[in-house]
Amino acid sequence: MINVLFFARLREQLSTDSIEISPIENMTTDHIRQQLAEKNETWAKLMQADSLLVAVNQQITDWSHSVVSGDEVAFFPPVTGG
Amino acid sequence: MIFVQHNDFSVADEYQKLCTDNQDGAIVTFIGKVRDFNEGLGVHGLSLEHYPGMTEKVLSNLEAQAREHWPLNKVTIIHRVGDLTLGEQIVFIGVTSPHRKAAFAACEFLIDFLKTKAPFWKKELTTQGAKWLDAKASDDESSEQWSEKLTK
Numbered sequence: 001m002i003n004v005l006f007f008a009r010l011r012e013q014l015s016t017d018s019i020e021i022s023p024i025e026n027m028t029t030d031h032i033r034q035q036l037a038e039k040n041e042t043w044a045k046l047m048q049a050d051s052l053l054v055a056v057n058q059q060i061t062d063w064s065h066s067v068v069s070g071d072e073v074a075f076f077p078p079v080t081g082g
Numbered sequence: 083m084i085f086v087q088h089n090d091f092s093v094a095d096e097y098q099k100l101c102t103d104n105q106d107g108a109i110v111t112f113i114g115k116v117r118d119f120n121e122g123l124g125v126h127g128l129s130l131e132h133y134p135g136m137t138e139k140v141l142s143n144l145e146a147q148a149r150e151h152w153p154l155n156k157v158t159i160i161h162r163v164g165d166l167t168l169g170e171q172i173v174f175i176g177v178t179s180p181h182r183k184a185a186f187a188a189c190e191f192l193i194d195f196l197k198t199k200a201p202f203w204k205k206e207l208t209t210q211g212a213k214w215l216d217a218k219a220s221d222d223e224s225s226e227q228w229s230e231k232l233t234k
């Protein structure tokens with residue numbers, strides 16, 4: 001399985017901090033985003049946001065990054081620390 | 083040294099830990115505080131969320147990058163998480179070096195990149211409810227400028 005985490009505003013808007021999804025062959029971060037966007041209108045809108053960031057195994061990456069079973073994937077809005 | 087913690091920190095204590103090596107001629111520190119972002123709402127504090135695990139990795143990586151660019155001796159990065167009230171300290175960055183220019187530059191580099199790369203999110207607590215802060219384009223510009231400065 002792939003553990004998918006959500007943070008900050010996105011976590012609140014989705015009303016969940018994590019879900020598990022089943023991997024498919026040659027899966028990428030974009031596949032996960034698309035799969036989640038199919039859930040409903042709220043998910044679709046948030047998953048298609050231009051500002052959405054994705055990390056695989058705690059490293060920020062792009063939408064063509066491959067994902068395999070056991071990976072930790074996280075979606076979150078732009079960071080605002082400091 | 084990287085610390086992500088709920089507890090407050092003492093600038094005096096951190097300074098003492100930084101200033102023990104007589105080969106260092108310069109110590110530069112930066113402290114970030116909770117302020118009123120002044121968007122018309124009465125702000126009484128902030129709630130800071132982070133991505134445990136990734137935060138520490140990103141900060142360690144930034145420290146390593148700073149050490150590649152400048153001759154640094156000690157580096158301390160402390161960032162608080164959880165609920166903070168107006169005026170409280172949020173972040174501490176302290177660097178030591180034989181030379182002041184390296185210390186100034188490294189400290190600024192670290193805070194600029196912390197603000198755009200480390201997975202922290204601020205939620206402002208106001209009299210009219212809580213509100214997530216938006217990232218600022220000026221912060222992105224500050225960190226982007228470093229690639230120019232460092233290749234010169």
